[in-house]
Amino acid sequence: MADTVRLGIAGLGTVGMGLVRLLEQNRGDVTKRAGSAIEIAGVCARDRDLDRGANLDAYTWFDDPIKLAESDEIDIFVELIGGEEGMARDAVERALRAGKHVVTANKAMLAHHGLSLAAIAEKSGVALNFEAAVAGGIPIVKVMRESLLGNRVSRVYGIMNGTCNYILTQMEEKGSYFGEVLDEAQAAGFAEADPAYDIGGQDTAHKLALLTSLAFGTEASFDSVYIEGIEQITPTDIEAADNLGYRIKLLGVAVQTESGIEQRVHPTMVPKKSPLAEINGVSNCVAVDGDFIGTVMLVGSGAGANPTASSVVGDIIDIARGTILPPFIHASKDLLPYKQAAMRSHEGGYYIRLSVYDRSGAFAAIAQRMADQEISLESIVQRRPGAELPGISARGQAGAPAPVVMITHQTSEASIRKALEAIEADGHVDEKPQMIRIENL
Amino acid sequence: MADTVRLGIAGLGTVGMGLVRLLEQNRGDVTKRAGSAIEIAGVCARDRDLDRGANLDAYTWFDDPIKLAESDEIDIFVELIGGEEGMARDAVERALRAGKHVVTANKAMLAHHGLSLAAIAEKSGVALNFEAAVAGGIPIVKVMRESLLGNRVSRVYGIMNGTCNYILTQMEEKGSYFGEVLDEAQAAGFAEADPAYDIGGQDTAHKLALLTSLAFGTEASFDSVYIEGIEQITPTDIEAADNLGYRIKLLGVAVQTESGIEQRVHPTMVPKKSPLAEINGVSNCVAVDGDFIGTVMLVGSGAGANPTASSVVGDIIDIARGTILPPFIHASKDLLPYKQAAMRSHEGGYYIRLSVYDRSGAFAAIAQRMADQEISLESIVQRRPGAELPGISARGQAGAPAPVVMITHQTSEASIRKALEAIEADGHVDEKPQMIRIENL
Numbered sequence: 001m002a003d004t005v006r007l008g009i010a011g012l013g014t015v016g017m018g019l020v021r022l023l024e025q026n027r028g029d030v031t032k033r034a035g036s037a038i039e040i041a042g043v044c045a046r047d048r049d050l051d052r053g054a055n056l057d058a059y060t061w062f063d064d065p066i067k068l069a070e071s072d073e074i075d076i077f078v079e080l081i082g083g084e085e086g087m088a089r090d091a092v093e094r095a096l097r098a099g100k101h102v103v104t105a106n107k108a109m110l111a112h113h114g115l116s117l118a119a120i121a122e123k124s125g126v127a128l129n130f131e132a133a134v135a136g137g138i139p140i141v142k143v144m145r146e147s148l149l150g151n152r153v154s155r156v157y158g159i160m161n162g163t164c165n166y167i168l169t170q171m172e173e174k175g176s177y178f179g180e181v182l183d184e185a186q187a188a189g190f191a192e193a194d195p196a197y198d199i200g201g202q203d204t205a206h207k208l209a210l211l212t213s214l215a216f217g218t219e220a221s222f223d224s225v226y227i228e229g230i231e232q233i234t235p236t237d238i239e240a241a242d243n244l245g246y247r248i249k250l251l252g253v254a255v256q257t258e259s260g261i262e263q264r265v266h267p268t269m270v271p272k273k274s275p276l277a278e279i280n281g282v283s284n285c286v287a288v289d290g291d292f293i294g295t296v297m298l299v300g301s302g303a304g305a306n307p308t309a310s311s312v313v314g315d316i317i318d319i320a321r322g323t324i325l326p327p328f329i330h331a332s333k334d335l336l337p338y339k340q341a342a343m344r345s346h347e348g349g350y351y352i353r354l355s356v357y358d359r360s361g362a363f364a365a366i367a368q369r370m371a372d373q374e375i376s377l378e379s380i381v382q383r384r385p386g387a388e389l390p391g392i393s394a395r396g397q398a399g400a401p402a403p404v405v406m407i408t409h410q411t412s413e414a415s416i417r418k419a420l421e422a423i424e425a426d427g428h429v430d431e432k433p434q435m436i437r438i439e440n441l
Numbered sequence: 442m443a444d445t446v447r448l449g450i451a452g453l454g455t456v457g458m459g460l461v462r463l464l465e466q467n468r469g470d471v472t473k474r475a476g477s478a479i480e481i482a483g484v485c486a487r488d489r490d491l492d493r494g495a496n497l498d499a500y501t502w503f504d505d506p507i508k509l510a511e512s513d514e515i516d517i518f519v520e521l522i523g524g525e526e527g528m529a530r531d532a533v534e535r536a537l538r539a540g541k542h543v544v545t546a547n548k549a550m551l552a553h554h555g556l557s558l559a560a561i562a563e564k565s566g567v568a569l570n571f572e573a574a575v576a577g578g579i580p581i582v583k584v585m586r587e588s589l590l591g592n593r594v595s596r597v598y599g600i601m602n603g604t605c606n607y608i609l610t611q612m613e614e615k616g617s618y619f620g621e622v623l624d625e626a627q628a629a630g631f632a633e634a635d636p637a638y639d640i641g642g643q644d645t646a647h648k649l650a651l652l653t654s655l656a657f658g659t660e661a662s663f664d665s666v667y668i669e670g671i672e673q674i675t676p677t678d679i680e681a682a683d684n685l686g687y688r689i690k691l692l693g694v695a696v697q698t699e700s701g702i703e704q705r706v707h708p709t710m711v712p713k714k715s716p717l718a719e720i721n722g723v724s725n726c727v728a729v730d731g732d733f734i735g736t737v738m739l740v741g742s743g744a745g746a747n748p749t750a751s752s753v754v755g756d757i758i759d760i761a762r763g764t765i766l767p768p769f770i771h772a773s774k775d776l777l778p779y780k781q782a783a784m785r786s787h788e789g790g791y792y793i794r795l796s797v798y799d800r801s802g803a804f805a806a807i808a809q810r811m812a813d814q815e816i817s818l819e820s821i822v823q824r825r826p827g828a829e830l831p832g833i834s835a836r837g838q839a840g841a842p843a844p845v846v847m848i849t850h851q852t853s854e855a856s857i858r859k860a861l862e863a864i865e866a867d868g869h870v871d872e873k874p875q876m877i878r879i880e881n882l
Contacts (some may be wrong), residue, residue: 022591022733032658033590033770131588137734139588146764147572147580149474150463150754217473275740278719292463292751293578296741299716300734310733313591323587323764329474 005034005320006041006073008100010065010091011080015105015132016045017052018305019078019312020059030313034320038313041073069095076101076319078312084108089117096120096128101324103315105132105308107206111222114210115335118327128327129315134207135160137307138300139314140286144214145329151290153215157253157439160207162282162302163191163198164230164250168267169280172238172247178231190282200229201250201265208252212263213328213335215288216256220328221263221338225252228266237353237434240381240405241269246351247277251439260341267436269351274441275299344414349378349438352408352416354423355401355431362428363404369422370408373415381405401430407438446475446761447482447514449541451506451532452521456546456573457486458493459746460519460753461500471754475761479754482514510536517542517760519753525549530558537561537569542765544756546573546749548647552663555651556776559768569768570756575648576601578748579741580755581727585655586770592731594656598694598880601648603723603743604639605671605691607631609708610721613679613688619672631723641670642691642706649693653704654769654776656729657697661769662704662779666693669707678794678875681822681846682710687792688718692880701782708877710792715882716740785855790819790879793849793857795864796842796872803869804845810863811849814856822846842871848879 007023009016023030023038031037044062062068069077069091077095079102081088089109095102097120104110110117110130121128131141135158144156159165163185170181182199185191197203205225213220230250241248246269255262270277275297279285284302289295301307328335356362370377382404408416420433448464450457464471464479472478485503503509510518510532518536520543522529530550536543538561545551551558551571562569572582576599585597600606604626611622623640626632638644646666654661671691682689687710696703711718716738720726725743730736742748769776797803811818823845849857861874 018733026591026593026732029593029658030591032775138737139584142583142588143580146759147583147755148751149758150467150471150751152467152470217470275716275719278716290751291467292459292747292754294742294745294748296579296739298737298739300737304735306733307735310589310591310731313733314588317590318587321766323766325762325764334473 004037004039005316006039006075007078007316008042008044008062008068008071008074008076009040009078009080010044010068011082012043012045012052012056013080014305015308015312016080017054018309019080020054020056022306022309022313030317034317036320038316038320042068042071044068065091066094069100070098074100076103076316078316079104079106082106082108084112089113092117093120096124096126099124099126101127101319103129103312103319105130105312107133107210111206111209111220114213114220114328115332118332121327122331125324127319127324129318130210130327131315132308132311134210135284135286136302136304137310138284138286138298138302139311140211140298141214142314143296143298144211144288145325148288148290148293148296149329151292153256153288153290155253155255155289156211156215156286157251158284158286159249159276159279160252160284160286160302161198161204161250162284163195165279165284166190166282167199168230168233168248168250171233171235172242175235175239177235178233199231201227204250204252204265208254208263208265211286212254212261215254216261216336217330218261218336218338221340224263224338224340226264226266226343230267232434233267236403237436240353241351243381244379244407245272246270246438247272248436249276249279253439257341259345260339262341262343262346264343264346269436269438271441276441344412344417346413347410348440349410350408350416351436351438352406352420353434354404354429356404357401357428357430365426365428366423369419369426372422373411373419375411375415375419376409378407378409445478445480446757447480447516448519448757449483449485449509449512449515449517450481450519450521451485451509452523453484453486453493453497454521455746456749456753457521458495459750460521461495461497463747463750463754471758475758477761479757479761483509483512485509506532507535510541511539515541517544517757519757520545520547523547523549525553530554533558534561537565537567540565540567542568542760544570544753544760546571546753548574548651552647552650552661555654555661555769556773559773562768563772566765568760568765570759571651571768572756573749573752575651576725576727577743577745578751579725579727579739579743580752581652581739582655583755584737584739585652585729586766589729589731589734589737590770592733594697594729594731596694596696596730597652597656597727598692599725599727600690600717600720601693601725601727601743602639602645602691603725604632604636606720606725607723608640609671609674609689609691612674612676613683616676616680618676619674640672642668645691645693645706649695649704649706652727653695653702656695657702657777658771659702659777659779662781665704665779665781667705667707667784671708673875674708677844678877681794682792684822685820685848686713687711687879688713689877690717690720694880698782700786701780703782703784703787705784705787710877710879712882717882785853785858787854788851789881790851791849791857792877792879793847793861794875795845795870797845798842798869798871806867806869807864810860810867813863814852814860816852816856816860817850819848819850
């Protein structure tokens with residue numbers, strides 16, 4: 001590439017300003033390592049007058065991201081606008097068509113339109129790099145796109161949302177309820193004013209869809225991701241998990257099974273002895289199981305201005321050094337169609353928590369419903385200290401519901417769902433059963 | 442690159458045979474991802490008749506690695522012979538001069554001769570890739586060489602020797618002595634018949650010297666690494682560490698300080714809440730602290746045929762896809778000279794264990810020696826249950842030595858050494874003081 005690589009940066013929010021700061025602060029090292037000066041040739045954002053805590057007068061201002069994307073003055077278009085559709089997608093598409101390399105942190109856009117954008121990038125012979133779109137500062141995209149290519153990957157999984165992990169860690173440390181911790185997290189800036197995208201699991205699902213494509217050589221398929229958020233997790237679950245040797249984490253997991261690929265995002269029981277269990281607070285981690293590598297895990301900051309800017313700059317330097325690879329490892333036309341495994345065929349262990357009326361026959365009926373589905377139990381815990389299993393003894397306040405926690409051996413999602421439906425219909429429980437999947441780690 | 446990339450593999454030990462197996466087993470995926478067929482054009486090892494558990498008849502045999510290195514039939518020379526000097530170095534040098542790309546797992550050779558070999562590679566315009574030389578399957582070389590280039594790195598560190606980590610983990614789990622566990626590890630194949638290279642810390646130091654070069658843009662300097670092995674660690678230390686909230690790990694650490702670079706390999710007290718403390722058995726991990734990334738940590742298999750072969754294949758595919766980068770980030774002529782920080786100026790906390798005679802004034806004298814060096818203590822633990830600090834009470838068997846464990850606040854290596862020399866000279870201790878550095882993590 002030329003002596004100077006010229007950037008057009010669209011979007012001057014947290015990450016955009018982190019990028020500007022990095023390029024100013026580490027200019028000398030970046031130039032030496034890239035073998036070219038990396039120069040900001042233009043910037044663009046919605047509101048020019050917003051106070052961004054830094055002087056941007058040195059950079060040419062563009063009001064229109066499309067104009068910036070197509071400008072003759074830039075070599076790389078850095079898209080930090082965000083959003084699945086609209087301006088971000090339009091500008092990226094125009095940049096690629098105009099023969100500009102693109103670096104983006106936009107997971108939503110790529111999870112939905114990565115395939116078509118990759119095809120345009122390949123046609124134009126330019127890069128579409130997105131390290132910052134998955135797990136912020138953690139270089140998992142490069143590792144999967146370049147380092148692990150000797151392996152058949154069987155599973156990719158991780159903790160990829162700092163807000164959820166912060167909330168679950170706080171709930172565990174303080175014994176607090178979800179709602180309380182969410183309020184605190186919002187006050188502390190660890191959760192957005194509208195937290196639904198994070199706590200509902202969509203953010204993790206967008207990242208997972210990209211990792212799945214890299215892992216299995218398939219087209220990304222966000223719509224096939226099974227998603228459960230963390231809203232239903234209670235202090236009782238966290239305490240019971242702890243007693244049974246688990247922590248609860250929101251995992252994104254993609255697994256190759258005989259019937260297709262499973263992609264799921266849900267609260268998960270993680271054995272305490274697994275390194276994943278030790279990922280606390282806003283940290284993220286992503287792990288890959290491959291036939292030769294075994295398991296490799298990357299841990300770091302999954303969000304924030306500086307770590308994300310670090311990933312963006314890594315992508316920019318790759319381009320400056322002439323490393324232009326197909327965005328999803330293979331040429332987009334060679335990606336396999338995504339073949340979905342039905343969630344009901346998922347197999348694993350399960351944590352079940354029931355609130356059971358303390359009356360004669362209740363527990364026997366529950367046990368029978370599990371047996372009907374050939375579900376065998378690894379352990380059963382009565383969660384009222386000193387009490388017996390409900391319905392077996394007359395001790396305790398007659399009729400009042402008591403929590404019962406069960407850990408099942410390996411079974412199928414379909415069997416569990418049928419058993420829980422039957423248990424609910426029998427009327428021995430006073431609320432919807434809680435069910436949390438256990439991951440083998 | 443061409444439709445076919447032809448390998449010459451020199452060395453058919455564990456890793457070499459792992460590589461052959463991988464290329465046979467995952468041929469289809471590797472070809473598709475590399476965009477070229479990866480073909481073994483020649484193999485070479487000392488003993489052709491050795492039973493290697495696989496049929497190598499399909500591959501052209503070379504008796505002489507030099508002939509293979511220079512053969513017109515190969516594009517990439519894969520050096521898996523090992524050893525700092527001799528055949529490995531000769532063959533690599535000849536391959537590079539002949540314009541062949543080189544992929545190697547040889548940390549000893551690179552730690553000593555990496556700079557001169559890199560210069561030859563650059564002159565020939567070929568790659569010298571060595572992902573497998575540092576921490577086996579963990580892709581830390583690529584991450585440091587490509588992903589983290591936006592950062593000023595302040596520290597790189599890790600657990601990089603599986604044998605040591607296995608021994609320390611077993612000592613912790615079983616309360617056993619070093620010698621016992623080493624015997625078991627040798628019997629189980631987790632330690633070499635001659636374990637000195639591993640347990641003495643040299644293996645870790647070779648890896649560290651390479652990471653230091655990548656982290657700080659300096660010439661590798663193996664001779665500047667301060668090295669202590671794990672031979673002196675006792676069950677008493679491990680138990681005391683546990684009680685104080687630490688685990689003992691053999692770390693390699695390189696830090697940029699004001700006076701230069703510190704490179705050290707030594708048993709280290711690692712806080713239990715650090716993810717490093719959870720790296721058990723033969724697992725490895727490497728972490729990098731950078732000004733924008735914060736900390737990023739990679740965990741995986743640091744040795745073994747399959748993980749190491751995975752790294753070798755990653756390097757090969759990079760070449761097949763046309764990614765040819767300077768081995769140590771910068772052109773070798775642009776690497777900075779290594780500037781060493783004196784070990785005596787190292788600053789940190791220390792764990793000190795003394796075996797103190799139980800006599801009047803002993804402890805006061807020790808405390809005075811620490812005070813003379815302005816060392817302040819965070820905690821002091823008398824390790825004989827129920828006993829008082831020696832010399833303070835007359836309880837216990839008069840005169841018999843009792844272990845005393847101290848944790849210091851931040852101080853300098855020079856101060857600690859002076860204090861311990863004075864304590865030893867005073868004659869209140871019956872054996873050489875034990876001193877283990879604490880790392881801030």
